[in-house]
Amino acid sequence: MASRNLILAFESSCDETSVSVVEDGHKILSNIIATQIDSHQRFGGVVPEVASRHHIEQITRCLDEALDQANVTYDDLKAVAITYGPGLVGSLLVGVSAAKAVAWAHHLPLVPVNHMAGHIYAARFVNEFVFPQMALLVSGGHTEIVYMKDEYSFEILGETRDDAAGEAYDKIGRVLGVSYPAGKTIDEWAHAGHDTFHFPRAMEKDHNYDFSFSGLKSAFINTFHNAEQRGETLDRNDLAASFQQSVVDVLVEKTLKALQQYPVKQLILAGGVAANQGLRERLEADVTRQFPTVTLIKAPLKLCGDNAAMIGAAGEVAYRKGQRADMSLNAMPGLSF
Amino acid sequence: MKILAIDTSNHPLSIAITDDDQLIATTTLNLTKNHSIYVMPTIEKLVAIAGWQPADLDRIVVAKGPGSYTGVRIAVTTAKTLADTLQIDLVGVSSLKVIGAHVAQLQAGRPTIVIFNARRNNVFAAGYQAQQGQMNEWLAQQHMSFEDLLQLVEERQEAVSMVGEFDAQFDEQVAQSPAHSLITRLPANYAIPSAYDLAILGRSAQPVTQLDEFVPDYLRITEAEANWQKKHPGELKQSYVREV
Ligand SMILES: Nc1ncnc2c1ncn2[C@@H]1O[C@H](COP(=O)(O)OP(=O)(O)OP(=O)(O)O)[C@@H](O)[C@H]1O
Ligand SMILES: [Mg+2]
Numbered sequence: 001m002a003s004r005n006l007i008l009a010f011e012s013s014c015d016e017t018s019v020s021v022v023e024d025g026h027k028i029l030s031n032i033i034a035t036q037i038d039s040h041q042r043f044g045g046v047v048p049e050v051a052s053r054h055h056i057e058q059i060t061r062c063l064d065e066a067l068d069q070a071n072v073t074y075d076d077l078k079a080v081a082i083t084y085g086p087g088l089v090g091s092l093l094v095g096v097s098a099a100k101a102v103a104w105a106h107h108l109p110l111v112p113v114n115h116m117a118g119h120i121y122a123a124r125f126v127n128e129f130v131f132p133q134m135a136l137l138v139s140g141g142h143t144e145i146v147y148m149k150d151e152y153s154f155e156i157l158g159e160t161r162d163d164a165a166g167e168a169y170d171k172i173g174r175v176l177g178v179s180y181p182a183g184k185t186i187d188e189w190a191h192a193g194h195d196t197f198h199f200p201r202a203m204e205k206d207h208n209y210d211f212s213f214s215g216l217k218s219a220f221i222n223t224f225h226n227a228e229q230r231g232e233t234l235d236r237n238d239l240a241a242s243f244q245q246s247v248v249d250v251l252v253e254k255t256l257k258a259l260q261q262y263p264v265k266q267l268i269l270a271g272g273v274a275a276n277q278g279l280r281e282r283l284e285a286d287v288t289r290q291f292p293t294v295t296l297i298k299a300p301l302k303l304c305g306d307n308a309a310m311i312g313a314a315g316e317v318a319y320r321k322g323q324r325a326d327m328s329l330n331a332m333p334g335l336s337f
Numbered sequence: 338m339k340i341l342a343i344d345t346s347n348h349p350l351s352i353a354i355t356d357d358d359q360l361i362a363t364t365t366l367n368l369t370k371n372h373s374i375y376v377m378p379t380i381e382k383l384v385a386i387a388g389w390q391p392a393d394l395d396r397i398v399v400a401k402g403p404g405s406y407t408g409v410r411i412a413v414t415t416a417k418t419l420a421d422t423l424q425i426d427l428v429g430v431s432s433l434k435v436i437g438a439h440v441a442q443l444q445a446g447r448p449t450i451v452i453f454n455a456r457r458n459n460v461f462a463a464g465y466q467a468q469q470g471q472m473n474e475w476l477a478q479q480h481m482s483f484e485d486l487l488q489l490v491e492e493r494q495e496a497v498s499m500v501g502e503f504d505a506q507f508d509e510q511v512a513q514s515p516a517h518s519l520i521t522r523l524p525a526n527y528a529i530p531s532a533y534d535l536a537i538l539g540r541s542a543q544p545v546t547q548l549d550e551f552v553p554d555y556l557r558i559t560e561a562e563a564n565w566q567k568k569h570p571g572e573l574k575q576s577y578v579r580e581v
Contacts (some may be wrong), residue, residue: 017578026522040570047561051408052339052550054578056414059439060421061549074422077370090407093373094414100377105391 007319009312013087013115014140015039015046016305017058020075021070023311028093029070029310034058036266041179045170046305052090059098066308081111083118083153084325085335086141092331094202100327112325114335115315116271117154120313122266122299122307129260130265130295136255137282139271140181141168143251145258146337152317154337157258158209161315162298165247166273168213172243173218176236187276190244193237196225199246201253209258216246224333226266230276248279259291266295275304338395341419342536343378343488345372346404347453347502352379353532354387357540360533361387364559367529372411380415382509386534394425398539401429402553403461403478404453407575409553415575417551427551433463434477435530438538440523441465448475451528452484452501457462458483460507461556464497482554483507500527 004023011018028155040046044293053171073078082099085092103110120135133148143160163171164181173182199219202212217284220243227234259267280298287296293294342349350372362383368373385389394575399416402409409432410467420427437451447468459485464476475497476489487510490497499511501525509516545551558566566573 034578035581038574038579039536042565042577043561047559049559050561052406053559054418056410056552057550058578059414060417063418063421064549090410093407093411096373097376097411097414098418101415104377104381105419105422107391108368246564248354327381328374330371330373 004078005316006072007079007081007312007315008024008077009081009113009308009315010095011083011115011189011306011308012055012059012091013085014306014317015051016307017055017062019066020230020308020309020312021066021072022309022316025313025316026127028309029072029115029211030066031307031327032062032065032069034244037181038292044174045110045180046088048088049091049105049313052094055091055094058062059094063098063102064322069272074108075106077106077110079111079275079315081113081311081318082329083115083311084112084329085332086115087333089331089333092333095316096329099259106162109319110325110329111317111319111323112329113318114337115309116144116337117152117314118159118310119299120146120268121317122303122310123297124313125309127295127297130211131270132262132264133263133266134262135268135270136251137185138165138251138273139270140164140170142271143211143213147254147262152321154212156337157262158211158254161209162212162214163217164270165211165213165251167215168247168274171217175224175237181292183273183276186244189237190278193235193239193241195242195245196238197242199242201250204250204253207216209254211250211254213247216243219263225322231281244276244278247274248282251279252282256285256286256290257322259287259294264294266297268297268299270299270304272305274299275301338540339363339389339393340396340398340536340540341377341384341394342398342532342539343412344400344432344530344532344535345376345408346400346402346434346530347408348531350375350379351530351532351535352376352383353536354383354389354537355533358537363531363533365529365531372408376411376415376461391423394419394423396428396539396544398428398536400432400435400535403480403556404432405556406571409555412576413551415554417548421548423544425561428539428542428544430535430542431463431478431553431554432530433461434538435463435535436500437463437465438472439534440498440527441467444498448495448497450476450490450497450499452486452499452503454502455480455557458506460486462486464577476479478554478556487511487514487516490519495519496521498523502528525535525568530559
């Protein structure tokens with residue numbers, strides 16, 4: 001039995017192939033990430049079959065590099081952690097097949113990890129977790145407020161009823177001619193503009209923790225096209241700022257409301273959209289002011305997007321909790337908490 | 338040499354372990370279920386029955402396509418990762434050849450054409466011919482319309498056997514084709530691949546030298562890629578994946 005607490009983690013749920021070695025659940029020894037963004041940019045979004053093909057091109061190279069960089073061998077490892085959902089089935093299957101092969105070849109336990117738990121555990125590299133805890137999870141496919149009473153227990157308090165926040169960014173980005181994924185560019189433009197359009201804040205005052213972004217998206221697109229038809233060009237920075245303000249308002253408002261009802265010690269901000277500067281600043285300011293006893297842990301910028309280190313961090317906890325998969329583990333594209 | 342052979346290119350899943358040419362154990366499933374669930378448990382079981390350890394394996398042989406994209410990827414990912422992690426040889430064999438070479442051997446001199454249904458009246462096809470103890474390629478593997486395949490047989494005026502995934506439409510087209518008297522369609526039981534055959538084909542073949550680069554033979558680029566290339570002639574880059 002290995003004396004060090006090392007997890008080898010695989011992640012391939014969407015358009016990043018990633019393999020990482022994590023020690024004690026919070027130290028990154030390596031985190032190799034091969035991104036296919038340049039490929040999918042040609043199509044304006046992720047094409048599943050293209051993504052699967054890229055994953056199989058990358059998988060063993062990422063694996064070898066992750067072990068090399070961490071300077072460890074298979075004998076040093078305690079377990080293999082793998083994202084088995086949610087995500088694109090063809091993409092997930094490459095990581096799942098590879099992780100199973102490695103686990104079997106070296107008699108290592110196989111630990112199945114929910115990709116969204118992984119996103120939350122990206123914050124574990126910043127701070128130790130104390131419970132109860134809450135997470136605002138905002139990514140390309142998800143927008144959720146998650147309550148964690150104890151370690152590795154997840155309860156969804158609210159979620160989006162239509163588009164995810166990241167998806168909305170990407171869709172309005174396309175209208176503005178920004179290449180996929182648009183979030184980062186819109187964020188930058190937003191910082192140079194002002195909220196002059198006052199787009200709707202959907203469900204902001206509803207008595208639940210659910211979100212909706214499709215109304216905002218439509219309002220944005222209508223405003224843009226109506227101006228276009230009149231031959232007017234609207235200031236793109238103001239458009240971005242107005243859109244972002246609406247998204248951030250709703251996300252923050254609902255999170256604060258949830259904090260009121262569910263007293264927690266820590267609030268985690270994670271997922272691809274957690275890289276958003278506007279959201280990070282606003283949440284920080286509001287939480288500090290209104291909930292001084294709650295510690296906000298923002299996932300590190302580099303670990304907001306998909307990566308295997310976060311799967312390793314979650315995997316280490318899942319391993320301690322005794323979670324195991326056998327060789328029949330399959331990809332679960334629609335997996336949820 | 339201890340060999341593990343894996344084929345999940347189409348509906349059937351076939352796994353074998355051999356010691357050189359000697360079959361130790363094999364399992365074939367034809368459940369049309371998700372191969373991901375059964376590949377590793379089957380490997381695990383066969384290797385355990387043989388009393389081997391994973392580290393005892395010397396070589397992995399995999400059917401590398403064409404076939405169902407997802408099916409082929411499960412076998413190739415598994416095979417490639419096993420070869421990489423155990424640091425042993427990997428050999429890829431055409432999934433068409435696994436079936437074709439076996440049948441061609443039984444009828445020396447007579448070409449055998451294998452087809453996999455690629456939908457919309459298209460097939461993945463290849464032809465094999467056993468001559469003087471050699472297995473020759475009578476038709477290089479390719480993606481083509483079934484019509485073109487029939488026309489090719491007609492042009493070559495050779496009596497052939499055909500085996501593979503036939504549907505009613507294909508049978509109808511054979512019956513109507515001027516080439517129909519040249520074609521003997523073999524029953525469906527000949528179309529089930531045997532990983533034992535795969536292991537034998539891979540035993541003496543040259544192993545892959547660039548393991549990381551080993552990918553399936555899809556024989557088709559994706560529709561998205563084809564459309565993009567049409568709109569952007571000459572713009573295709575060497576690689577679209579980068580490390581961050
Ligand atoms: N600074 C930013 N501001 C807003 N959105 C951003 C920013 N940076 C990235 N994004 C968005 O984050 C999303 C990608 O996040 P992530 O990789 O976590 O999503 P995913 O893995 O595709 O989906 P999921 O994790 O839900 O399965 C994209 O929609 C992208 O536009
Ligand atoms: Mg993600």
